[in-house]
Amino acid sequence: MTREGRERLAQALAIVFVAGLSLALREDDFALFLVARVLIVVIACLGLNVQFGYAGVVNFAGATFFGVGGYMAAVLSRGTGVPHLFILVAGGIAAALAGCVLILPVLRTRGHYAALVTIAFALLFRTFLEVNDSLGGPQGLKLPELRIGPWRFNEPIALGRFEASFLLNYVILALFLAALAFALVVRVDRSWIGVQLDAVRLDETSAAAFGIPIARAKITAFTLGNFLAGVAGALSAHMVGFIAPNNYSFGESLILVSILLLGGIGNPWGLPLAAAIVIVLPEQLQVIQEYRYLLYAGLVILILLFRPNGLVPRPLRRLGGA
Amino acid sequence: MGALLRCNGLTRKFGGVVALDGLDLQVEEGEILGLIGPNGSGKTTFFNVLTGVFPATSGEARFGEMPITNFSPQAVYQAGIARTFQRSRLCLPLSLFDNLMVGNHKNLDHGLWFNVVRRRALKRQIEEGRKAARELLELFDPPLAGRLFEPASRVPMIDRRRIEICRALIGKPRLLLLDEPSAGMTRDETRRLMDDLLEARRRLGRLTIVLIEHEMSVIERVTDRCVVLNYGKKIAEGAYRQVAEDPLVRQAYLGLS
Numbered sequence: 001m002t003r004e005g006r007e008r009l010a011q012a013l014a015i016v017f018v019a020g021l022s023l024a025l026r027e028d029d030f031a032l033f034l035v036a037r038v039l040i041v042v043i044a045c046l047g048l049n050v051q052f053g054y055a056g057v058v059n060f061a062g063a064t065f066f067g068v069g070g071y072m073a074a075v076l077s078r079g080t081g082v083p084h085l086f087i088l089v090a091g092g093i094a095a096a097l098a099g100c101v102l103i104l105p106v107l108r109t110r111g112h113y114a115a116l117v118t119i120a121f122a123l124l125f126r127t128f129l130e131v132n133d134s135l136g137g138p139q140g141l142k143l144p145e146l147r148i149g150p151w152r153f154n155e156p157i158a159l160g161r162f163e164a165s166f167l168l169n170y171v172i173l174a175l176f177l178a179a180l181a182f183a184l185v186v187r188v189d190r191s192w193i194g195v196q197l198d199a200v201r202l203d204e205t206s207a208a209a210f211g212i213p214i215a216r217a218k219i220t221a222f223t224l225g226n227f228l229a230g231v232a233g234a235l236s237a238h239m240v241g242f243i244a245p246n247n248y249s250f251g252e253s254l255i256l257v258s259i260l261l262l263g264g265i266g267n268p269w270g271l272p273l274a275a276a277i278v279i280v281l282p283e284q285l286q287v288i289q290e291y292r293y294l295l296y297a298g299l300v301i302l303i304l305l306f307r308p309n310g311l312v313p314r315p316l317r318r319l320g321g322a
Numbered sequence: 323m324g325a326l327l328r329c330n331g332l333t334r335k336f337g338g339v340v341a342l343d344g345l346d347l348q349v350e351e352g353e354i355l356g357l358i359g360p361n362g363s364g365k366t367t368f369f370n371v372l373t374g375v376f377p378a379t380s381g382e383a384r385f386g387e388m389p390i391t392n393f394s395p396q397a398v399y400q401a402g403i404a405r406t407f408q409r410s411r412l413c414l415p416l417s418l419f420d421n422l423m424v425g426n427h428k429n430l431d432h433g434l435w436f437n438v439v440r441r442r443a444l445k446r447q448i449e450e451g452r453k454a455a456r457e458l459l460e461l462f463d464p465p466l467a468g469r470l471f472e473p474a475s476r477v478p479m480i481d482r483r484r485i486e487i488c489r490a491l492i493g494k495p496r497l498l499l500l501d502e503p504s505a506g507m508t509r510d511e512t513r514r515l516m517d518d519l520l521e522a523r524r525r526l527g528r529l530t531i532v533l534i535e536h537e538m539s540v541i542e543r544v545t546d547r548c549v550v551l552n553y554g555k556k557i558a559e560g561a562y563r564q565v566a567e568d569p570l571v572r573q574a575y576l577g578l579s
Contacts, residue, residue, distance in 0.1 A: 188437065192437055193437045195423050196424075208394070208395035210404070210489070210493070211493075212424070316416075317416065317417060319419060320452055
């Protein structure tokens with residue numbers, strides 16, 4: 001079987017696995033919530049993967065762009081009659097536009113300085129939300145249920161004898177969007193754009209000497225990444241039904257980055273596994289209370305010590321299959 | 323035959339240091355010009371100014387009819403000048419094929435729509451790219467053509483140099499700038515690399531080359547003409563034998579008075 005064929009099979013199996021798991025857990029609200037949350041975080045991390053892993057653009061404000069998408073969704077669904085499917089896209093566009101504010105400083109700085117710029121932006125965003133009463137201030141905003149056509153997301157599912165929690169709706173949509181985002185990111189990687197972004201990350205001087213427009217490549221990657229984070233944020237806001245500045249702290253951004261490192265930077269295949277570990281593990285360890293963070297931090301450190309390239313290191317690109 | 327590249331009074335200062343001092347230089351169509359001089363004499367600075375890595379402080383450069391002074395590196399590449407670097411600048415984690423395709427940038431479609439949605443057309447372009455890469459490597463070093471999908475980090479230095487030169491050649495430039503291709507290689511490896519280069523050039527048509535080199539045997543063997551720099555100034559010009567006899571050149575290299 002060709003490599004492409006194997007990957008298609010793996011993708012199909014992953015989707016079937018998540019679908020099967022969700023069906024098995026259909027009555028368990030909390031478990032379904034975690035599954036949907038993992039999928040949503042995977043979408044956001046796929047975006048960060050394009051930025052960090054491909055173009056080498058650091059972004060420590062992942063949760064901020066996630067939040068921009070969430071707030072956009074809240075404002076639109078509360079104040080307008082825009083169809084909700086468009087609201088998800090609008091969340092992505094809003095995040096991509098918010099990223100434009102950062103483009104100049106991001107293009108002009110590198111490494112630690114670029115990290116600081118994005119951290120500063122994350123802090124500014126939170127402060128802005130907290131003092132802005134029309135966006136709910138520190139109390140945040142409530143969102144109405146998600147509706148796409150006749151599909152009402154907050155109604156429990158009842159098809160004949162099949163019954164399931166309303167959260168299964170969100171799992172289905174999140175799974176669909178995650179698969180779409182995954183295909184997009186893999187396609188970007190396996191194309192001239194992927195080669196171009198890698199060249200920019202690895203050596204800007206030689207990339208420029210062969211005609212690669214550095215600024216445009218970085219802007220493309222940054223904007224695409226923020227768009228994905230924004231879509232994920234909009235979906236998450238609808239699922240939770242409530243957003244507040246506290247959900248979009250710098251700590252949340254660090255969690256997204258740690259998922260990226262854990263999974264294997266530059267490789268989308270490691271992200272679902274890493275996201276599942278980072279999100280589900282602390283919840284499963286509730287019994288040991290606050291010690292769970294100690295255990296979890298230890299695990300992350302161990303993985304990075306012994307697998308510095310992540311759980312699933314990035315393979316060599318083989319354009320045209322070989 | 324006219325001059326392909328013509329530089330007048332090209333100057334580059336770094337603070338108080340004049341790295342390139344009013345350089346007048348012509349490269350004729352189809353020749354191999356050797357650029358020599360002691361360390362720090364401004365050879366690499368000349369390449370960097372020419373290819374837009376640093377802007378010139380003053381002076382001008384024309385490529386054919388086109389003024390290219392202070393063009394961006396991207397525009398210089400589009401105009402038809404390709405270069406290699408003194409220190410190897412391949413993307414080591416990428417495959418040899420990916421590295422070659424970086425040099426093929428101007429023949430590839432980089433639109434988001436084309437790359438993400440029109441996968442069939444992309445696939446055809448990838449096939450064309452692979453064909454071009456294989457053909458060039460067949461000509462340059464046939465065994466490498468079978469190793470397109472090995473990471474650059476896993477091939478020896480001489481093959482990295484070959485790939486770097488091929489990366490510069492694959493976009494079919496009119497002028498090739500080679501910055502010390504023998505750096506970090508043995509004498510024997512250098513000789514083989516130069517054989518490959520001359521052979522490839524013979525088959526590709528008379529490509530114009532400017533070669534920076536410290537290995538005088540290489541300069542003697544491959545160049546038609548030499549320009550000698552010292553402290554950013556041209557101190558001699560002519561055939562290698564003639565230049566090597568020049569008292570100013572001997573003084574610059576050996577410190578003889």
